Amino acid sequence: MTQHRASEEQRPANEGRKAAARNRAALITAAREIYSECGLDAPLSAIARRAGVGQGVLYRHFPDREAVATAVLEENVRQVEQAAAEGEMDLPRVLGVLTWHLTESAAFIGVLHADGAGSPASVPSYARALSERVERALRAHLPDGHRLAAAADDLMIAVAMVSGAVTGPTREQRERRARAAWRLLGVEVGPVRPFTG
Amino acid sequence: MTQHRASEEQRPANEGRKAAARNRAALITAAREIYSECGLDAPLSAIARRAGVGQGVLYRHFPDREAVATAVLEENVRQVEQAAAEGEMDLPRVLGVLTWHLTESAAFIGVLHADGAGSPASVPSYARALSERVERALRAHLPDGHRLAAAADDLMIAVAMVSGAVTGPTREQRERRARAAWRLLGVEVGPVRPFTG
Amino acid sequence: MTQHRASEEQRPANEGRKAAARNRAALITAAREIYSECGLDAPLSAIARRAGVGQGVLYRHFPDREAVATAVLEENVRQVEQAAAEGEMDLPRVLGVLTWHLTESAAFIGVLHADGAGSPASVPSYARALSERVERALRAHLPDGHRLAAAADDLMIAVAMVSGAVTGPTREQRERRARAAWRLLGVEVGPVRPFTG
Amino acid sequence: MTQHRASEEQRPANEGRKAAARNRAALITAAREIYSECGLDAPLSAIARRAGVGQGVLYRHFPDREAVATAVLEENVRQVEQAAAEGEMDLPRVLGVLTWHLTESAAFIGVLHADGAGSPASVPSYARALSERVERALRAHLPDGHRLAAAADDLMIAVAMVSGAVTGPTREQRERRARAAWRLLGVEVGPVRPFTG
DNA sequence: AATGAATGAGGATTCATTCAT
């Protein structure tokens, strides 16, 4: 928990620069909230409003609707990757982090389905890339004899299955169902929580 | 206020009331296609166009967006119910019919998720009723000691899980993934095919 | 779902935010004209077109149909209030200003009828508030022994009566009929003209 | 109160003939109800539905929207004419009948305003004719020295004024306001009731 | 770099009117 001096990174950190980064973060946070309230088809204007910025700012940071969603998911994916990279994590614990994001982020669920037909035109190709990063992160922890190591696809099919089970209005219910899903798969899952350093 | 009709245009043949039933069927077929291409949020006008009728006809037959979806799904659900009602069917075979509809109808997948928060405002309450009909149909065939009989929710969670796995552009791939999903659940599934008498 | 814009078309000049106030005023002016031509049920698109702006602008400035009408009437009501607030005005002169607005603004007539059953769904509740403001303004000038001071309702009934008489294609005819109406009521009315400072 | 044999009128009174007349009457009754519930812009389909007939029947009897309104009003006007034609009626009593129709029929109120700008495109020219018939009927009873005999227009202006005052959700309130209006005009009005033989 | 107004296409919905049965 060392505190970096911002100035160590890039000297000219003037007001504009800092505000831009703050806006970007605010937009992503806002998008995450709006997505979970309204779904992935929420109006972009709602996201900008929630973030407290003009719509122009949104377009400055993200060229289009996809880019916003990608940025939101990017963070979920990165947390899974970071958890996976953490030395002392084993598969159950990494799955716990993954599951936390599944239960917390409607958008993240969407992206793991995003190769299918019927997906709503938004959430297109980039989802594939994100999905693969999740797979790599998980596979790094997959012991040879594991249930999900039998066939190449089994790992991600299992993740898709769990995400399919994650429904319901409250996070609590979604977590309960996610746990039930892992149990039905006979896969051990650790504490369902975000990754923290 | 006033609604004109350019008087020179000749009105395209009114085919009379025989067409009513045909149109309704055409609308449902069109909706099924459009849904699988564009998702459940597809514009209703696209459905009407595909069916070769005016938008008014769609609204005559279905009061709102929900009614269209319901009509499409109704048929999937009914096939599962009919399969379940068939004397010589056992659970695997009923699951095979269910799975066939999962792989064939993107909309049908949607409906089994339909209690979720992030679901896009469409797919609302009626989905609950349809989902329950599916559950009843399956449960009638569930032997006491079955894997999915342990907890009350397990049955439908398993179905949701499989539906979560059913992605991909071609029906073949979707079927392959569905089979893999059932296998990971340790549940036997019969031939994946529609119910025919 | 996705909103295209034909990329070859050049977007008609965005005149920037200076235009906002101008547009709002243009919309109100246009609405006043359109209302007097087509009645209060005129299509909003006609108002936008007349104002020379896109429909979105109308919706930006006025959330719904009511808000447009309110904005138009607001001005009529305010002029009556201002006339009433003017020190040297007596009742006849205030009635003259009221009458001028009755003869000039068909919409304003409508609002004074706006509690009726058969009124066409538009002209709803907000009209009540406007009507009460007019009443307060007039009553402040009503001498105790005045013809219209006998019963509580008489004042506004008289106004409604005059507004009922105000018909006809030209402002001149409407003014003539309004004067005749006040004469039949035995009420003195001053010069029929707008309030100017 | 002699009972005529229908067959006295035109022998061939077959089922079709009778049904047609019945339908016409049902349509007018339905239109009157719908008008008073929804205003003059009510959908024609609502009228047909209320009358319990298909829309085609409506178009058989009435070529367009105007014709329906005219037919409804025709009856109001005729009652006033009949009252006026009745030997023992004096002006107050005829005005009572007129007032009854004003309070009972939103459509009838509309028609007396129907020459004005701002009238909603429907209710056009034929209203003029109906209005003149009302005027003739009343004028026949107007004594020479009567308040409303001073200027040529005074009679109909007074009627318009009263109709302007007739607002409110219940017939009772409308009648009360109508009476107040006549009182303000210093015109005596008899019992407010329909004309019966 | 931020703001937020304007544009206008697109989708939903309603209804007048016609016409096969």
Place this chain on the structure above:
DNA sequence: GATGAATGAATCCTCATTCAT
């Protein structure tokens, strides 16, 4: 004559996107 389905134009309203300030 009656029925009621079909048509499609018109209206309402929402948003993605651009751009002057």
